[in-house]
Amino acid sequence: MKLVTVFPKSGACGLPAFPRFTCCSTATGRPRAMIDGETLTNRRTAAASALASRHLSRPDSRTLLLIVTGLLASYLAVAHRAVRPIEAVLVWGCHAQRVQALADTLEHQGLKAKPAADLTDALSVADIVSCATTSREPLIVGQHLRPGTHLDLVGAFTPEMRGPTTMLFAAAACS
Template sequence: MLRYYTAAEVEAGLDYVRLIDALAESFRRGGEAMPVRQSYELGTPDKPGHLLTMPAWERGKALGVKLVTVFPANAARGIGSVSSLYTLFDGATGQPRAMIDGEALTNRRTAAASALASRYLSRRNSNTLLVIGTGRIASCLPAAHRAVRPIERVLVWGRNAERARVFAGTFCHQGFAAEPVADLTEALAQADIVSCATTSSEPIVLGRYLRPGTHLDLVGAFTPNMRESDDDAICRSRVFVDTYGGALAEAGDLLQPIAARRWHADRICGDLHELTSGARSGRLDESDITIFKSVGAASEDLAAASLLVGGWDSVAGGASS
C-alpha cells in the first residue's frame, strides 16, 4: 500500500552511518539516469512561483521524483516559501510505493553527502567543526560529520547571533562541546572542517584565512549568482564536486572564478563517483586545503528514499512475523 512518511519518520529511519554508506554505493555504481533538473514558472508577475522536478531511476529497481515549489510571496503570509514532496515508485511494476516529506529527505541526504565527501577529503583526526549558517540543513551537519570523523567541538557562526546561540545549545544536547562565535576569522583558524550552508550571494569564507589542512564543505549556494567562498579559496584548494554536470551548471562558487579567469573547470580534482570508485584520490597531504562543492543530485534522493522505505518495510515485516 502507498504510505506517507513524515519528517519524523525520515529522521528516525535514516541514521547517518547507513545513509552515508547507501550514498557511497549509489555514487560508486553511477546512477543509470538522472535528467537535468527542470524548472517551470507558474506564478503571476506580482507573485512569482516555480515548480522544480528532479527525477532519477535505476531500471528494474526503483524510480522516483522530487517535486519542489518555490513561492517567495509566502513569507508575507507567514508560511514557508519552499515546499517539496518525494514520490518513490517500484522500478519493476511502476506502482507507487511511498510519498515522503521532501524537505526532511533533502536535508538528511545533503548532510550525508557532505560527510561522504569528508570521508575522503578531511584529515582523519579532524575534531573541530565550524558550521556557518543557522538554517535547517546546517542543523544536520554536525551529526552527519560525526559519523565519519571524531568531531567533538562545534563552532557556530551566523549573521543572527541569537540563532547561532540557540544552535550551539542544540548541538550541546547532541553531545558536542558547542559554542557560538562572533569572529569568523578567528573561528576559521581553529577549525579542521568548515561546513557552510547559507543562501549568500557574497563570499563569506575568504581564502586568505584558511589554514593548511582545512577541509571546506560548501553546501548552501546552488545558483550561478550565489557563492559562499571567494576566488582565493577556490584557487588555493583541491576542489571536488558531487557531480560535474550539476556543479558546472549551478555552482556560483566555481562559475564566478571561472568567469573572472582566475580558475578553470579542468582543475576540478574529482566527483563523488570517482572518489567512491577509487578512480581519483582524495586528500593527498595533511597540508592540503580541500573543498567539496555540492549542489545536490536526484540520485541522492533516490538512494535515501529506497533506504528509508526498505528499512521500514523490514521493520513491518519483522513485526508481522
C-alpha cells in the first residue's frame, strides 16, 4: 500500500505539496519506507515524459523548449537529454528572474540553456516542447509549432488548466 500526503497550500510556506510517500506492508500494514514525495514525483514525472519522447519524438530532436520554471524543470531537461541528442534548451516562463535562474542551473548541469524571450519564436524552432504548467490561459498555439514537434504536456490536473489551445487538440485529433 502507498499512502500519499498532499498539502496544496504548503507552497505558501515554501514547502512541497507532496511532502512524502509512505509505503506499507500489505500483509501487516506496518510502514516499510518513507520517501521524499517531491523528489519521487519529479523523477517519475520526468521519466514518464522522457519515455514518451523516446517513442514519439523524432530521433534527431536537438532543441528542447521548457515552458516551466519550477522544480520539475531541471528533471525534465535531464530526462529528455537522456533519450534524445539535445544540444540546446530554451526556457520560457512568466517570471524573467526564474527563467534566468533555471537557465543558469541547467548550464551548471552541462546543458546549453538560455532564456527564450519570445514564446512564439521558441515554439517555432523547438523539436520537443515540454510544458509543465497549471496556467489557466492557453500558452501553446498550434500554428506556432513546426510539423513533427513533440509536445509533452505535464502539470495540468483540472479541466480549467491549459497548456495548449483547444484548437491544437482538435487539429491533432483530425490528423
